Amino acid sequence: MRPYHNKVWTCAITVTFILFFYTFSFAQTENIKGVQFKDGSIVYGRVVEMNIYDIHIEAKDGKIISRKFDDVVNFIKDIGVDAKQEVKQAPVAEKILQTEMRGVRFKDGSVIYGTIIEMNINKLIILTKDNKVITRKFDDFASFIKSELHTWEIGPGISFIEYKEPDVMKEKGTMIGIGAAYTYHNGVMIKVAGRYSYGLVDYQNSGTINNIDDIIFEIRGLAGYDFRASSTVTITPFIGLGYRYLEDDASGKISSTGAGGYLRESNYYYSPIGIEVVNVIDGDWSAGVILEYDYFWKGKQKSYLSDVDSGYNTVESKQNSGYGVRGSINIKKQTNRVFYVIEPFIRYWNIDKSDVQNLTYYGTVIGTVWEPKNESTEIGVKFMIGF
Numbered sequence: 001m002r003p004y005h006n007k008v009w010t011c012a013i014t015v016t017f018i019l020f021f022y023t024f025s026f027a028q029t030e031n032i033k034g035v036q037f038k039d040g041s042i043v044y045g046r047v048v049e050m051n052i053y054d055i056h057i058e059a060k061d062g063k064i065i066s067r068k069f070d071d072v073v074n075f076i077k078d079i080g081v082d083a084k085q086e087v088k089q090a091p092v093a094e095k096i097l098q099t100e101m102r103g104v105r106f107k108d109g110s111v112i113y114g115t116i117i118e119m120n121i122n123k124l125i126i127l128t129k130d131n132k133v134i135t136r137k138f139d140d141f142a143s144f145i146k147s148e149l150h151t152w153e154i155g156p157g158i159s160f161i162e163y164k165e166p167d168v169m170k171e172k173g174t175m176i177g178i179g180a181a182y183t184y185h186n187g188v189m190i191k192v193a194g195r196y197s198y199g200l201v202d203y204q205n206s207g208t209i210n211n212i213d214d215i216i217f218e219i220r221g222l223a224g225y226d227f228r229a230s231s232t233v234t235i236t237p238f239i240g241l242g243y244r245y246l247e248d249d250a251s252g253k254i255s256s257t258g259a260g261g262y263l264r265e266s267n268y269y270y271s272p273i274g275i276e277v278v279n280v281i282d283g284d285w286s287a288g289v290i291l292e293y294d295y296f297w298k299g300k301q302k303s304y305l306s307d308v309d310s311g312y313n314t315v316e317s318k319q320n321s322g323y324g325v326r327g328s329i330n331i332k333k334q335t336n337r338v339f340y341v342i343e344p345f346i347r348y349w350n351i352d353k354s355d356v357q358n359l360t361y362y363g364t365v366i367g368t369v370w371e372p373k374n375e376s377t378e379i380g381v382k383f384m385i386g387f
Contacts, residue, residue, distance in 0.1 A: 036074045037067060047075075050119075070143075070336050075121035105142045111232050111280050112136070143284065151386050153341065154180040157195065159380025161214075163248075165372040171248070173201030175216065179382055187226055189236055194219040203250065207257030215247040220272060232280040242294065244268040251307035262307035268349070270324060271295040284334035294324030299351060301371045305359070313360045317371045322351035341384040350375045 034044035035057060045059040050069060057065045103113035104124060114128035124141060126134045157179055162172040177197030184190040197216040203209040224238030245268075250261025274292030281287055299319030305312035328345035354371035 034076050035067070035072055036076055037071045038073050039071070042076065043067070075138075104136075104144060105280065105284070106136065106140045107142045108140065109232065109281060113228055149184060149186055151183045151185070152181070153183075153384040153386035154178070155341070155382060155384035157197070157380055157382030159197070159345075159378050161199070161201070161216075161376060161378040163201075163374065163376040165374045168372050169203065169205040171201045171203050171212065171214075173199050173212075173214065175199035175214065175378070175380070177216070179384070181384075185226065189222070189224040189226055189238065191222040191224075191238075191240075192220070193222070201248070203255070203261075205255070207255035207259055209250055209253050209255045209261055212253065212261070213247075213249045215245075215249075217245045219243055222272060224276075229277075234278045236276045236278075238272070238274055238276065240272045242268075242270045242272050244270070251304065260308035263304040265302040265304075267300040268324075268351075269297045269299070271297065286332045286334070288330045288332070290326075290328045290330070292326045294326065294349075296322040296324065296351065299354075301354060303369075303371075309361075311362045313358075315357050315359065315369055317354035317357050317369075319351055319354045319371060322349065324349045338385055338387045341386065342381065343384070344381045345379070347378040348375070 034042050035047065035055060036042050043057050043059070043065050045057040045065070047055060048058045048064070049056040055067055055069050055072060057067075059065055103111055104116065104126060105111050112126050112128065112134055114126045114134075116124060117127050117133075118125040119138070121138050123138055124136050126136070128134060155178070157177050159175045159177075160172070161175055162170065164170040175197040176199060177195055179193065179195035181191060181193035195216070195218050199214050200211045201214045203212055220240055220242040222238045222240035224236045227235045227237075229235050244266075246266040248264045248266070251263045253261040255261065272292050272294055274290060276288055276290045278286055278288040296319075299322065301315075301317040301319065303315045303317070305315060324347070326345065326347040328343050330341050330343040333340045351374050353373045356368050356370045358365045359367045359369045
C-alpha cells in the first residue's frame, strides 16, 4: 500500500502546484494595466506597442486603442494594487522604435543623446553615440528629443541702427521687420535665413534731413556641424555666404541747409564664420550664444546723384575691404508642437574707403567721388516662432 500512497501524494502535490501556478499567472495577467493621459482619462488594458509618437493599448474587449505618446502622464495597474509594487511592462512593449529620435530629456534638465534600445515603465536603456549603455529610471523621464531634421522659424524684429562716416555725416533711426529661417539638423547643420526691415532714419551733417526711408534685406546660407560637449551642451561651428542690401532713399528731400537728397544703394557680399553654443537649462528651456565674424568679400555702392540734378551721373563705387561682427543670445522654449525664441542681438560693420570714380555733368568729367570709410551698428531683438 505504501507505493500507492506515495503515488497519490505525488499526484496531489503536482495538481496543487499546477493549480497554484495557474491561479498566480491568471492573477498576473488579469491585473488590469492601464495608461493615464494628460486630459485625465485612463485607458485600461495591455500596452502592445509604443514609440516616440504613439502608444497602442489592447483593451479587455480586444479593441486596440491608439493615443499620442506625448499625452501619456503615467503607467498604472488595476485599482487596489500597491503603487510602489514593481510593475513589469508587457514584453512586446519593451522595445521602442528608433525612428527620428535623438535622445531623452529628464526632469533634472539633463539630456542623453543616443538610441533607446529598451524601455518599460521602470527604466530606459539608452545607447549613446560612443556606444556607452546608460540606464535611467522611467520616473525621471521628461520628454523625447525628436530628431528635428527640418525646422522653420518666422517672426518680427525691432532694432536701432546708426550709420556713420567719421567727420562727414551720420544717420540713425528705428527699423521694424520680419525674419524667417529654415534649418536642417542631423549632425550636419544647414541653415537658410532671411530678413526684411523698414524704418525711418534722420540724416545729420552740416544740415539735417528727417524721416528718410530705409530698407534692409539680407539673406544667408550657413553650414556647420553639431558637437556634443556634454549631455546638455551642443557646440556648432559654422561658415557660409551672405548678401546684405540697404536702400537709403532721400530723393526729393531737401536738407535744412538747402542741399538735395538722393537715393543710395548698398550691397555687401560676405562670409559668416562663427560658433553657436546651446545649453539645455531645464526641461524644454534652452539658452544659446552666437558669435560671428563676417569676412567681407566686396561691396558695391550706387549713388543716384541725378536725383539732385538730372545732369549728374549715377556713381557706382566698389568697396574691397572691411569686416563685420555680430553676436546674439537666444532663449528658447520648446512645446509639443512649436517652439518660441527671443533673441537680442548686435550687428556691426566697418567698411574701408571705396575706389575713386569720376563725377560727370552731362557727360563731362567735373571731378572725382568715392564712398568714405564708414561703420554701422544695429542693436535689437527678434521674436520667432518655430515648428
